[in-house]
Amino acid sequence: MAVTIDNVTISKVCVIDDDETSRETMQLTVEDTKLVPISQSDSVFDLEAYLSQLRSKADAIVTDHHLRKRKNYFPVNGANFVYRCYDQKIPSVLVTRYEQADIDEIRKFRNKIPTILTPAEFTPDSLLMGLETCIREFNGVLTPIRKSWRTLVRVDDVSTKSNFFVVIPAWNKNEMISLNKNDLPEVLREMIKPDMRLHANVNIGAEHANELFFTDWEVK
Amino acid sequence: MAVKAGTTEAQIRFSTQIIRRLGEELNPSIDQSILELVKNSYDADAKSCTVELYSITEIGGTIKIKDDGKGMDEGDIINGWLVLGESSKSNVGRTELNRIPAGNKGLGRLAALRMGHVAALESVPKNLPEARYQLEINWDEFDRAKLVEDVFLDVTRSPTGKKILPGTTITIKNLKTRIGEREAKKIARGLILLADPFEDDPNGFKPILKSKEFQDMERLVSRRYFDDAEYHLSATVDNTGFAKAAVLDYRGQVIFEAPHKEIARRRNGQKYGCPATTFDLWVFLLNSTSFSGRHTSIGEVREWLTEFGGVHLYENGLRVNPYGNAGNDWLDMNLSRAKSPEERPSTNTSIGVVKVKDSKGLLSQKTDRSGFIENDVFHEIRSFCQDALDWMAKRRIEVAEQKRRNTRETANTAAGNTKVTLQQAIKKLSRKNRKELEKAFAKFEKAQENQLTSLRSEVQLYRTLSTAGITAATFSHESRGNPLKAITQAIKSIERRTKEHLKSKYEELFEKPVQSILRAVSSLAVLGSATLKILSHEKRRVTRVEIHEVISNVLETFQPFTDGRDIILKTELTPGKPYMRSSEAAIESILTNLLNNSLVALENSVSKSREILIQTFVEQSTLSLTVADNGPGIVGIDVNDIWLPGETTNPNGTGLGLTIVRDAVHDLGGTVSAMAHGQLGGAEIIVELPIIGK
Numbered sequence: 001m002a003v004t005i006d007n008v009t010i011s012k013v014c015v016i017d018d019d020e021t022s023r024e025t026m027q028l029t030v031e032d033t034k035l036v037p038i039s040q041s042d043s044v045f046d047l048e049a050y051l052s053q054l055r056s057k058a059d060a061i062v063t064d065h066h067l068r069k070r071k072n073y074f075p076v077n078g079a080n081f082v083y084r085c086y087d088q089k090i091p092s093v094l095v096t097r098y099e100q101a102d103i104d105e106i107r108k109f110r111n112k113i114p115t116i117l118t119p120a121e122f123t124p125d126s127l128l129m130g131l132e133t134c135i136r137e138f139n140g141v142l143t144p145i146r147k148s149w150r151t152l153v154r155v156d157d158v159s160t161k162s163n164f165f166v167v168i169p170a171w172n173k174n175e176m177i178s179l180n181k182n183d184l185p186e187v188l189r190e191m192i193k194p195d196m197r198l199h200a201n202v203n204i205g206a207e208h209a210n211e212l213f214f215t216d217w218e219v220k
Numbered sequence: 221m222a223v224k225a226g227t228t229e230a231q232i233r234f235s236t237q238i239i240r241r242l243g244e245e246l247n248p249s250i251d252q253s254i255l256e257l258v259k260n261s262y263d264a265d266a267k268s269c270t271v272e273l274y275s276i277t278e279i280g281g282t283i284k285i286k287d288d289g290k291g292m293d294e295g296d297i298i299n300g301w302l303v304l305g306e307s308s309k310s311n312v313g314r315t316e317l318n319r320i321p322a323g324n325k326g327l328g329r330l331a332a333l334r335m336g337h338v339a340a341l342e343s344v345p346k347n348l349p350e351a352r353y354q355l356e357i358n359w360d361e362f363d364r365a366k367l368v369e370d371v372f373l374d375v376t377r378s379p380t381g382k383k384i385l386p387g388t389t390i391t392i393k394n395l396k397t398r399i400g401e402r403e404a405k406k407i408a409r410g411l412i413l414l415a416d417p418f419e420d421d422p423n424g425f426k427p428i429l430k431s432k433e434f435q436d437m438e439r440l441v442s443r444r445y446f447d448d449a450e451y452h453l454s455a456t457v458d459n460t461g462f463a464k465a466a467v468l469d470y471r472g473q474v475i476f477e478a479p480h481k482e483i484a485r486r487r488n489g490q491k492y493g494c495p496a497t498t499f500d501l502w503v504f505l506l507n508s509t510s511f512s513g514r515h516t517s518i519g520e521v522r523e524w525l526t527e528f529g530g531v532h533l534y535e536n537g538l539r540v541n542p543y544g545n546a547g548n549d550w551l552d553m554n555l556s557r558a559k560s561p562e563e564r565p566s567t568n569t570s571i572g573v574v575k576v577k578d579s580k581g582l583l584s585q586k587t588d589r590s591g592f593i594e595n596d597v598f599h600e601i602r603s604f605c606q607d608a609l610d611w612m613a614k615r616r617i618e619v620a621e622q623k624r625r626n627t628r629e630t631a632n633t634a635a636g637n638t639k640v641t642l643q644q645a646i647k648k649l650s651r652k653n654r655k656e657l658e659k660a661f662a663k664f665e666k667a668q669e670n671q672l673t674s675l676r677s678e679v680q681l682y683r684t685l686s687t688a689g690i691t692a693a694t695f696s697h698e699s700r701g702n703p704l705k706a707i708t709q710a711i712k713s714i715e716r717r718t719k720e721h722l723k724s725k726y727e728e729l730f731e732k733p734v735q736s737i738l739r740a741v742s743s744l745a746v747l748g749s750a751t752l753k754i755l756s757h758e759k760r761r762v763t764r765v766e767i768h769e770v771i772s773n774v775l776e777t778f779q780p781f782t783d784g785r786d787i788i789l790k791t792e793l794t795p796g797k798p799y800m801r802s803s804e805a806a807i808e809s810i811l812t813n814l815l816n817n818s819l820v821a822l823e824n825s826v827s828k829s830r831e832i833l834i835q836t837f838v839e840q841s842t843l844s845l846t847v848a849d850n851g852p853g854i855v856g857i858d859v860n861d862i863w864l865p866g867e868t869t870n871p872n873g874t875g876l877g878l879t880i881v882r883d884a885v886h887d888l889g890g891t892v893s894a895m896a897h898g899q900l901g902g903a904e905i906i907v908e909l910p911i912i913g914k
Contacts, residue, residue, distance in 0.1 A: 025709030119705040
């Protein structure tokens with residue numbers, strides 16, 4: 001009950017979801033992948049402590065994004081958790097319906113979330129592919145849609161309270177992307193205004209706006 | 221003394237005074253003079269041209285114009301740049317970048333160069349990038365000399381030592397006049413508008429002025445509030461003189477469109493004698509109702525229109541002054557609006573761009589750059605634009621008139637009648653008739669009260685509906701979440717496991733039920749999406765709505781339910797795409813409620829087959845939408861009472877569906893009626909809606 005991808009052996013997969021039934025059904029898919037599901041049924045209070053002992057418990061993670069509907073189940077949402085696992089080189093797959101509100105919330109972590117699957121897409125094959133993408137990224141191999149480039153980002157509209165809209169001419173000059181103002185460094189948050197030109201690292205090979213991520217913002 | 225026959229060679233010579241007159245008198249304004257130099261850069265295939273102003277607020281300042289064009293060698297300078305009065309349009313086809321040269325006669329350049337006491341030219345040609353050519357003209361020398369030919373100029377060549385980027389820099393030194401803030405702003409505006417800034421073409425020609433005014437204006441121009449326009453007129457004449465036009469809404473959907481004969485009706489369908497021309501006009505309704513709920517404020521759009529509004533004319537990619545300037549109304553839009561204010565844009569509420577592709581040089585600009593010589597071709601362009609505007613106004617007036625008619629017909633309220641009674645009583649005012657007046661007042665008050673009560677109960681009704689809607693949306697959201705996720709995952713796992721363990725037995729025993737569950741889950745997901753889709757903000761915005769498209773979307777949503785209930789959905793839609801100006805949500809709520817009613821009615825049906833029929837039919841400008849079923853019909857309730865809130869024969873129903881249908885139809889200026897037993901034997905509801913096209 002194990003697979004080896006690029007010399008990394010994965011046997012145990014920790015399944016995280018605050019809904020018990022959903023967790024159990026996600027475990028079924030992990031079992032069908034011929035891997036061993038480890039159900040995270042207990043609440044997690046201390047994220048750092050949890051991360052530090054995660055390696056001894058599981059080789060990979062599958063998690064829902066919404067983990068906070070059940071009281072005190074998990075200290076952060078799934079996207080944030082996958083982001084943290086990336087730094088520890090623990091392959092992780094985020095499973096979520098990916099609606100607009102989720103997209104806004106997930107985007108700031110997206111650069112360290114190699115794979116997001118919808119529940120309908122979550123199958124043994126896609127799970128293995130997702131884990132493989134993670135491991136390859138840990139080894140520095142990025143697919144064209146995940147590779148980021150320094151590019152110009154034009155602010156188009158800042159009139160809503162929480163979001164602002166930008167255009168990335170190098171990606172698609174006709175599509176406006178909605179971003180959360182909180183995703184910007186604090187110093188820029190108050191500065192942005194329509195038509196301002198910013199620079200950021202953006203994965204301009206992304207096929208869909210949902211996949212775009214932005215890092216290292218600066219004004220030039 | 222005898223005179224000996226003979227000949228002496230002579231020639232006309234020019235006084236240096238002519239230089240001053242030609243340049244300064246023909247091209248009077250500073251901004252236009254600078255634009256002439258910038259146009260030279262365009263002709264030289266420059267991608268950018270930077271204008272820098274130094275110490276211009278005082279006499280003696282400097283202007284520098286630098287481009288990255290193909291540059292000039294000594295031949296170009298001597299035989300081109302220094303030759304005045306020759307138009308390059310007549311002898312040059314296209315530039316290497318396929319631009320049609322702006323082709324000035326050198327007079328504008330002369331005026332610009334003479335703004336200072338000294339004009340210096342420095343150029344690195346593309347064909348010899350190791351050489352720099354320089355020339356300096358000291359105008360004071362001309363002023364001292366008697367004839368133009370008496371002044372000699374030197375073109376010097378110096379090696380650059382290495383290949384450098386080609387381009388030309390012109391420096392006008394020691395300016396004779398100061399350039400104030402107003403002129404600087406005019407220069408900025410002229411440069412911004414020169415190369416159609418609304419196009420956002422990264423490869424286009426980009427003139428830049430290094431000044432604060434320019435930055436502010438560039439920021440303003442780039443806001444491009446076109447999406448906030450209520451209408452967009454898009455008209456074209458092709459190179460054979462045939463026109464067509466369309467009016468689009470903010471989403472780019474066509475509301476009206478017309479072929480050549482409709483546009484050119486005033487001229488009996490005669491072709492337009494002008495080169496290929498496009499005319500785009502964005503019309504804004506600058507009132508708080510139109511802007512409520514938008515990200516943009518009226519103030520922002522107004523500021524933008526004040527600076528850039530009007531209809532600008534571009535010939536071969538470059539703007540021609542003064543069309544579209546403040547106060548220039550070359551299409552007489554304001555005059556037409558004054559004559560007939562309804563549904564006509566003014567230069568303050570619209571922005572337009574006319575683009576003419578004049579490769580044959582049919583249009584020619586006046587030497588003093590005050591627009592085109594008004595020849596037949598120019599008149600034809602203007603006539604085309606005005607015809608397109610007339611056509612749009614006519615169509616908009618028709619729609620407004622129709623709305624008004626419908627409002628008049630439905631505005632017969634109790635309060636209105638009582639007011640008339642009161643007015644009549646006041647006419648008879650006297651002591652004697654006081655009682656009568658008091659009676660009338662009492663009546664009026666009662667009617668007011670009744671109206672208020674009715675409004676309050678309607679508000680209550682819609683609050684109830686909103687709550688129901690919000691609850692449905694929450695449940696949809698939730699059910700699309702964990703429960704559906706769990707079912708999908710579980711059944712897919714069952715499918716994989718049974719396939720693996722039972723092999724061929726899987727197909728025999730499990731395939732059908734597994735597939736049924738997967739289908740049912742997908743139907744449930746559709747239901748969840750449908751509920752959430754109804755709440756989409758976009759659907760509530762008033763725009764062009766194609767009724768058949770809405771019908772088709774609603775039926776697609778309903779299909780899982782009708783399939784599950786063995787109901788046959790039949791559609792008989794009239795050919796074409798009838799459309800109206802409405803919100804998608806309004807049409808959707810009419811049809812959704814009618815279908816819901818039929819679904820419920822058919823639950824009580826014992827007939828062999830269950831059928832719902834949706835028909836559309838268009839007569840003149842009215843669309844009939846019929847929803848009929850073969851259920852038991854309207855029984856146990858008077859047909860006239862079915863529209864009242866809370867009236868229902870279904871114990872689980874709210875009695876609100878048909879009230880919503882009635883209100884939504886009335887809001888759209890339509891009518892609705894019902895037959896207890898229609899063409900299929902069951903209830904039949906007929907909705908009539910005013911459309912604006914089919």
